[in-house]
Amino acid sequence: MSEQTRLKTGALGAAGISFLVVGAAAPLTVMTGVTPLAIAIGGVGAPLGYLAAGVVLAVFAVGYTAMTRHTRGAGAFYSYITLGLGRPLGAASGMLAVFSYNALQIGVYGLLGVQFAAACARFTGAEVPWWVFAVATVALVWALGRRGIDVGAWVVGVLLVAESAILLLLVVAVLTRARLTGGTFTADALSGPGMPAILGFCFAAFMGFESTALYRAEARQPDRTIPRATYAAVAFLAVFYGVVAWAVVQAFGDAEVVAAAAANPTALLFTAMEKYAGGWAADIMYVLVLTSILAAQLSFHNAINRYAFNLAHDGLLPAALGHSHPRFRSPAVAGATQSVLAVVVVACFALAGADPIRQLLILVNTPGVLGVLMLLALTSVAVLAYFLRRRGVPGARVATASSALGAVLLTLVFGVIIDKVGLLTNAAPDVDVALVAVVPMVLAAGLVWALIRKAGNPRAYARIGGEEAGRMGAAVAPAAALEVTA
DSSP: OOGGGOOOTTOBOHHHHHHHHHHHHOHHHIIIIIHHHHHHHHGGGHHHHHHHHHHHHHHHHHHHHHTTTTOOOSOTHHHHHHHHHOHHHHHHHHHHHHHHHHHHHHHHHHHHHHHHHHHHHHHHOOOOOHHHHHHHHHHHHHHHHHTOHHHHHHHHHHHHHHHHHHHHHHHHHHHHHSOOOOGGGSHHHHTOTTTGGGHHHHHHTTTTGGGGGGGGGGBSSHHHHHHHHHHHHHHHHHHHHHHHHHHHHHHHOTTTHHHHHHHOGGGHHHHHHHHHTOHHHHHHHHHHHHHHHHHHHHHHHHHHHHHHHHHHHTTSSOGGGGOOOTTTOSOHHHHHHHHHHHHHHHHHHHHTTOOIIIIIIHHHHHHHHHHHHHHHHHHHHHHHHHHHHOTTSTTHHHHHHHHHHHHHHHHHHHHHHHHTHHHHHOOOHHHHHHHHHHHHHHHHHHHHHHHHHHHHOHHHHHTTTTSHHHHHTSOOOHHHHHHOOO
């Protein structure tokens, strides 16, 4: 293959990959923007919702990482589902992944623009439209992504350490000064009517952890680093979210925190920080919320571009998207295209006078969250199908059991979130129906496109999901290639 279509090999270790995927989750943004809503709806038991989500995703990760050594592809959901369930559904899942990650990333530009505009007003007194900051950040994310994955990992890593440190400061300050209670761990808290409703918030907080496999082509010793990074990301996020959320409950007390979260959710963590650590710490946290969102946008940008890069090589997207930068070995054409798409979407919402939070963020993000959850469930089914056909492979029994359990749990979570989607969107019922319908529609369109490719270009269709390793510079595992079905 030519250098034009090759990514930079050996650029990432387990730590670098972990930084990228945890940065995509944006822990500080989740804690300041989402956790107050989870507490307001779910009550004092909300911290355990994050731990429950972490357990479900850890079960998923067992089968997911077991599959890593069997598929040499760098397409994550796309590679796994192709290998387990066949090319048509695999191709459709790749298209759904591109759509879902774009929805997650582009929607967040609404939140980013509002937060940056508020910070500008707070610290300088200048009133600047939210979309100015959104477009400027699109350009910055594009420039950093273009420079290569190692630069992106370094930037995200620094920002992630900073946002984690300020949250740990809050935890230590609260735990050393507040009167601690155990209301979170009571039966009443766990069985509250709002607990099922917050699953959407809790699982959305982990979005991006599964993208570890996307960096296979750029990872050192990927059979080791990908599983390590995946487990590290899930474990860190589950424990970190749970502990910080519990500390927030302790900061206000079991009897007061729900009312405080409902009254002013955006100020909850800043109020706790100012009370227990001081105003200076609250100001620093305010700035770090901005860098947290920036880190998340860069991480998702990198993930989207690698999906597009893989799909372009397999003929499912225009071939130009499969070209890399001649110097930085980054998927530069895919990155530029994704950035242009982001600017177009932001411009459309800005020109329409739409609310950047209630419309751009919530309405665009919701189908993205649902799409990723569907892909998680499909991937569990794919892993199960694959190892049922290869029961003699070492570790097949554990992978089969974990993927079966993961498929059941993720399907249940998907159903609960659809049932409670109105709590996420606060939109009219017909809007909720449309948002939910988008996901199967994209999947169906991907299936149709795969079948069109099969009929019109059988040779290109035969490449789907089976030759990614050859493109990326590693040998395709013969057994894996043979397992890809029609």
